[in-house]
Amino acid sequence: MRLRDVVVDLPGAAPGPGQQPGGEAGTVRVLGPINLTVTEPTVAVIGANGSGKSTLVRLLNGLVAPSAGAVTVHGLDAARDTAAVRARTGFVFTDPLVQLVMPTAGEDIELSLRRTHRSRSDRHSAAVSLLEEHGLGGLEHRSIYDLSGGQRQRLALASVLATDPVMLVADEPTTLLDLQWTLEVEDLLLSLPGTGRCAQLVFTTHDLEFAAQAERCLVVADGRIAHDAPGPDAVRWYRHDVASRHRGRRESGQS
Numbered sequence: 001m002r003l004r005d006v007v008v009d010l011p012g013a014a015p016g017p018g019q020q021p022g023g024e025a026g027t028v029r030v031l032g033p034i035n036l037t038v039t040e041p042t043v044a045v046i047g048a049n050g051s052g053k054s055t056l057v058r059l060l061n062g063l064v065a066p067s068a069g070a071v072t073v074h075g076l077d078a079a080r081d082t083a084a085v086r087a088r089t090g091f092v093f094t095d096p097l098v099q100l101v102m103p104t105a106g107e108d109i110e111l112s113l114r115r116t117h118r119s120r121s122d123r124h125s126a127a128v129s130l131l132e133e134h135g136l137g138g139l140e141h142r143s144i145y146d147l148s149g150g151q152r153q154r155l156a157l158a159s160v161l162a163t164d165p166v167m168l169v170a171d172e173p174t175t176l177l178d179l180q181w182t183l184e185v186e187d188l189l190l191s192l193p194g195t196g197r198c199a200q201l202v203f204t205t206h207d208l209e210f211a212a213q214a215e216r217c218l219v220v221a222d223g224r225i226a227h228d229a230p231g232p233d234a235v236r237w238y239r240h241d242v243a244s245r246h247r248g249r250r251e252s253g254q255s
């Protein structure tokens, strides 16, 4: 993926802390300018609340369009060739209810399998085994509203993976999971490129141990890339940066 001179300006009453006015009156600049070419198989995006992480990854499948500049994914312009980009890019939302569209767990996965499994019975048996693989065995008839938050988050991931995406973008994919499932899902996600199940994984997270395992990690601050390094180095830089700002505020009596 490639971001060239990308900025995102969004409507806003007044710029918040760390934000600049956008190019048009009444807008704030929430991202950019950003120039990046990312080829690494596993890429983490970390940073403070409101720094612009979700906005950055939403650019990758056209959920957010840049106000200026260009986002290229698999050689396609994400804002112009959105349908083609979305056909290749799976997106896992932080809130699974945003993306689960069918009434039951089994039906949601079956919907994702409709392109690759033509017959209904094939779709059903593939859905049952995918549910098992994600710790949701026996829940195919369960309403998506009667699943726990963590079960829903795993279902959302299973449904997106069922579409065989070339690139998987996951926005805080483990926020609702218990410790065991956090570790399972992190292992699964990080292994995807290596096992050929998708070519590239891009994820946002506040879990720094997870981020440290990525080959490349982008630290976002106030809508800009503040640091860009291999996972362990970027996480070390981020911890140090946050701690020293915190110390500075404490010493000046601001917190």
Ligand SMILES: Nc1ncnc2c1ncn2[C@@H]1O[C@H](COP(=O)(O)OP(=O)(O)OP(=O)(O)O)[C@@H](O)[C@H]1O
Pocket (backbone or CB within 6 Å): 010, 011, 012, 016, 030, 047, 048, 049, 050, 051, 052, 053, 054, 055, 056
């Ligand atoms: N549709 C929108 N309209 C106006 N402002 C928005 C919109 N979406 C996001 N923003 C603002 O853009 C900034 C970046 O938001 P974003 O969701 O990208 O942050 P984030 O780094 O993912 O935060 P978090 O860690 O809290 O999820 C925030 O100030 C947010 O309030």
